[in-house]
Amino acid sequence: MTYASRLLPCCALLLPFANALQAETTRTYYLAAEEVLWDYAPSHPVNPMHGGAFAEEEKIFVDGNRKDRVGHQYYKARYVEYTDASFSRVKPRSHEWQHLGLLGPVIRAEVGDTIKVVLKTKPPICRCRYTHTAYFT
Numbered sequence: 001m002t003y004a005s006r007l008l009p010c011c012a013l014l015l016p017f018a019n020a021l022q023a024e025t026t027r028t029y030y031l032a033a034e035e036v037l038w039d040y041a042p043s044h045p046v047n048p049m050h051g052g053a054f055a056e057e058e059k060i061f062v063d064g065n066r067k068d069r070v071g072h073q074y075y076k077a078r079y080v081e082y083t084d085a086s087f088s089r090v091k092p093r094s095h096e097w098q099h100l101g102l103l104g105p106v107i108r109a110e111v112g113d114t115i116k117v118v119l120k121t122k123p124p125i126c127r128c129r130y131t132h133t134a135y136f137t
Helices: 011-023 095-100
Strands: 002-006 027-037 075-082 114-121
Touching: none
Parallel strands: 027 114
Antiparallel strands: 002 114, 027 075
């Protein structure tokens, strides 16, 4: 699946300058949605806030019983950036963006740029996607 979008000025004050700012650059990103088991309480059964066990009222979030409690591990779709369309080599994340954890890669562009996202969904994931903060033309 490939998405293409042209980044437009989001402020009416920039519209007169839009033509001057256009660099007509196409920025291509290769992203894959991959399933990962994410642990929301990796220290379980120890609560790192006080170094002891989780209290009874906290256990609803970390203990799974397969009836009404899921537990502290959930499957998530994680967006991973690759170097090219072969999706064989993960693009290393720079140190300044390591704090993002589960969040996907940052897509950068300037006014006038065209953003092309080539998205590959790796099985068994079948999820909906919604693009935020971009205007499509």
